[in-house]
Amino acid sequence: MTVRGQFHVDLNTLRDKLLELGSLAEISLSKCIHTLINRDVDQALQIIEDDYRADRLDEEINDFAILLIAKQQPVAVDLRRIIVAIKISTDVERIADFAVNIAKSTIRIGEGSENLIPIEKIVKMHNIASEMLSLSLKAYYDEDIVLAKKVAEMDDQVDELYGENIRELLKLTKDHPNMIPQITQLSFICRYIERMADHTTNISENVFYLVKGKHYELND
Secondary structure, eight states: HHHHHHHHHHHHHHHHHHHHHHHHHHHHHHHHHHHHHOOOOOOOHHHHHHHHHHHHHHHHHHHHHHHHHHOOOOOOOHHHHHHHHHHHHHHHHHHHHHHHHHHHHHHHHHOOOOEEEEEEHHHHHHHHHHHHHHHHHHHHHOHHHHHHHHHHHHHHHHHHHHHHHHHHHHHHHOOOGGEEEEEHHHHHHHHHHHHHHHHHHHHHHHHHHHHHSSSOSSSO
């Protein structure tokens, strides 16, 4: 195999490692919302324990990307592919961290505790953010800027739900002062989901950079 041919194999390996990290983050997102709904402390603890896999893979991606730059000294679009992989890896790893944070908040709320308020809007907010992650990874794989733009536009829905949830939770603090610890954790969870969506928008912006070679603000 030629040096150039091996380089393209290595670029594909880098992409596949990133998609594997994305899959780990998607699994954590799916588990953390079920953990919240069911107040499942055991599963929450498992999510926290499993996070080392995402951390380790993020480190592997960064190390592999740096090695490619050092060995191949890529230019133009190939260099962008490597830079984008590093940036997206960071965003995906942060999304996985937020799933861990939701698990920790669930533990603080407590196993078997009753819902103070219906959490359908929180679940809906999570589902949109989760879909955004899946679509953004597909946009990255396909280098599809149309899909990337759609993902960024979905962030408005998450922001709207975030505002609604926080307003409702703030109202409840007046009527249920004894439940402030639970209200606080639910507020944190809303914030974690909102930040997940922001990081997913970052992924979409990096897809634009990969394809167009220019930076675009998709969520201003």
